[in-house]
Amino acid sequence: MMLRQFLSRDSGAAALGCVRMLPQHSYFASKASSPRAQNRNTAKSARGSTKFRKQVPSKNLGGEGATAKERRADRRRHLQRDDENKITAKSFHATAESTSAPAPVRVAMHPTTSPCLFVADVPGIVALGGADGLVPGGIEVGSIGFVSPASLPDQAPPPVEWGIPEFSFVGRSNAGKSSLIKTVMKNISGAGKIGDRVGPRVGKTPGKTKVVNYFGCWGSNDNESDLSPRNCNMFMIDLPGYGYAATAGVEEKELWEERSLLYLQSRAPILQTGEVLPCIYENVLAPLNTCFLLVDSRRDPIMTELDFEYLDYLDEHKIPVCVVLTKIDKINTLSRLKAFNEMSIVVQQRHQSGFTQLKPEVLGCSSHSGEGINEIVDYMKSGGVWRDEFYPKEFWEEEEEEEV
Ligand SMILES: Nc1nc2c(ncn2[C@@H]2O[C@H](COP(=O)(O)OP(=O)(O)OP(=O)(O)O)[C@@H](O)[C@H]2O)c(=O)[nH]1
Ligand SMILES: [Mg+2]
Structure with a gap:
């Protein structure tokens, strides 16, 4: 009961109670200041691995004497306007392209949110969890839909304060992030096909996704009036990839990478400022539940220097990570074994050396x-890392005692 209330987005009082129950010395704080973490950072600066660490939101945007960073912020504002992923009024009249869904997919604009919400309301297949759909026992999902693009964190449709769990997908450009989200959306909704206005756009050439795209998952029994971002049970976030992009120059690509990093650091338990948020941010949970790090299983060696740098970045911000090898249909059994072995060794080494938010499997x-x-x-x-790895064990034990 207590647990359900705590996880409920509308139970501010319960959340406050939980803040008091957190251990005095934060789980994350102790990890962040551990000698191992300090050594890792020192080693990183020594090898000049700063690509993913320079990205700090700029306060002074442009103007005379502006630094390169500020000029980039100016460009970012400019790009926002003509981004290909931007929703236009014309799109409101679109219909979803679902030919073999178990029931017709309806696309609706929700009146209570910004005028760019599309909802694919598909009869759900699975119902887990309790009344709120957001309980430690699981996250109930059944309906899916595109919610909104965001170039900057403050344009994100679900404010951090709502504490709705987010699952984000990162990886090199072309690793298969958007395809995976699309396939997961099909799986959740039971739809045979997810159109580009409802699901993410997939492209053959690296550099297809350019902004942070939010996809919402609602409960299977939610009706149309429940389908606002506030009522989402979880979000899936499609992020622009890193590494080579055929569709843009270096500067534009840097801008997309920056968008990804700004997203990550704004939703993570550890802020760029060094401030530690012990699972709780302004009385609610830090929303980033898990970051799926996608790696193309055909790569040899499996991890590139950029992947390692990204992993370092996620480690530094204490972001829970689950590594996924993609495109396994492209390789034979022997190559699969090799890819999994190689990746498992990397993951286990990192896990043992202190990156405990990294899922070992x-x-x-x-x-x-x-x-x-x-x-x-x-x-x-099943709730991602919420129950087991993400929270200190004592946290849940204390909660359960309270319930009795
Ligand atoms: N064979 C195979 N191809 C895949 C798979 N997943 C994705 N692809 C292909 O890989 C290409 C890139 O897929 P995307 O999903 O757009 O990749 P992305 O990581 O979102 O790429 P960016 O948006 O550029 O960062 C597309 O041509 C997909 O059809 C897979 O599981 N198997
Ligand atoms: Mg993509």
């Missing part, structure tokens, strides 16, 4: 054949 999937998708969906529906 590596997942694999194919968005084309559907292999491994159930495991990813099950992971999210």
Whole structure:
């Protein structure tokens, strides 16, 4: 009961109670200041690995004597206007392209939110969890839909304060992030096809996704009036990839990378400022539940320097990470074994050296054949890292005692 109230987005009082119950010395604070973390940071600066650490939101945007960073912020504002992912009024009249869904997919603009919400209301297939759909026992999902793009964190549709769990997908450009989200949306909703106005856009050339896109998941029994971002049970976030992009120059690409990093650091338990948020941010949970780090299973070696740098960044911000090998339909059994072994060694080494938010098991999937998708969906529906790895054990034990 207490647990459910705490996780409920509308129970501010219960959340406050929980803040008091948190251990005095934060789980995250102790990890952040550990000698191992300090050594890692020192080693990182020594090898000049600063690509993903320079990205700090700029306060002074442009103007005379502006620094390169400020000029980039100016460009960012400019790009926001003509971004290809921006929703236009014309899109409101779009219909979803779902030909083989179990029931017709309806697309609706929700009146209570910004005029860019599309909802694909598809009869749900699974119902987990309790009344709120957001309980430690699981996250109930059944309906899915595109909510909104955001170029900057403050444009994100669900404010951090709502504490709705978010699952984000990161990786090199072309790793298969958007495809995976699309396939997961199909799995959740039971729809045969997810159109581009409801799901993420997929592209053959690296650099397709350019802004942070929010996809909402509602409960399977929610009706149309419940389908606002506030009522979402979880979000899936499609982020622009890092590394080579065929669709843009270096500067534009840097801007997209910055968008990803700004998103991550604004939703993570540890802020860029060094401030530690011990699971709770202004009385609610830090919303970023898990970051799926996608790696193309065909790569040899499996991890590139950029992947390692990204992993370092996630570690530094104490973001829970689950590594997923993608496109496994493209490789034979022997190559799969090799890829999984290689990746598991990396993950276990990192886990043992202090990156405890890194899920020790590596997942694999194919968005084309559907292999491994159930495991990813099950992971999210079971609450991701909320119960087990993310929170200190004593936290839940204390809660349960309170219930008695
Ligand atoms: N064979 C196979 N191809 C895949 C799979 N997943 C994605 N692809 C293909 O890989 C290409 C890139 O997929 P995207 O989902 O757009 O990749 P992304 O990571 O979102 O790329 P960016 O948005 O550019 O960062 C597309 O041509 C997809 O069809 C998979 O599981 N198997
Ligand atoms: Mg993409």
